[in-house]
Amino acid sequence: MRFLKITIVVLLFAVTFVSCNSVRVASDYDQQVDFNQYQTYAFFKPGIDKAEISDLDKKRILRAIETEMAAKGFTKSEDPDMLVSIFTKTRENINVYNHHMMGWGGLGWGYGWGWNPWFWGPQTSVNTNSEGTLYIDFVDAERKELVWQGMGSAVLAKKVDRKQERINEIVKKMLETYPPGTRR
16 A cells, blocks of 8 residues: 555656656748758847846856757857847746545545545645746848747746756757758
8 A cells, every 4th residue: 555655656746747847849940941051150149138037047048059059060150150049938837736635544535444634625735936938049140031940948947056957958959950850
């Protein structure tokens, strides 16, 4: 019986952990563009300055983009083929969970013998988190036209020492689809 209790708790924790840590991404691009022409990039400072996040988080995002672009063979340049800009959105999520539980051998569900004061009656838990959405825009430097846009949404890390790791994960997942046709 104790094994069953532990198994249920571990499964619930795993489902919650995976759902909170997932990164959702999407991308869109100009299908008329030959993406092989882009070999160099630079950050578009006016666009980045408008992003409504702290300068520290901007640096974290730019570092993550530099790392991923270098891994794809792109080089940063003063005379780039492509400009990279970002913008962000955040929203606060409040999740209220109502559980009506009846004690049964301490499992917290069903009817039966035994009483457990920790699982009897309605249980309510409230969880808040911030979800951030990052947009990365690739703009043709010569024509000044958007050619690719990636979007990634995820629950943000609260601890400072986890922020760079979480941003790296989001950016990496977003840029897996660039250039178009490399991964579906």
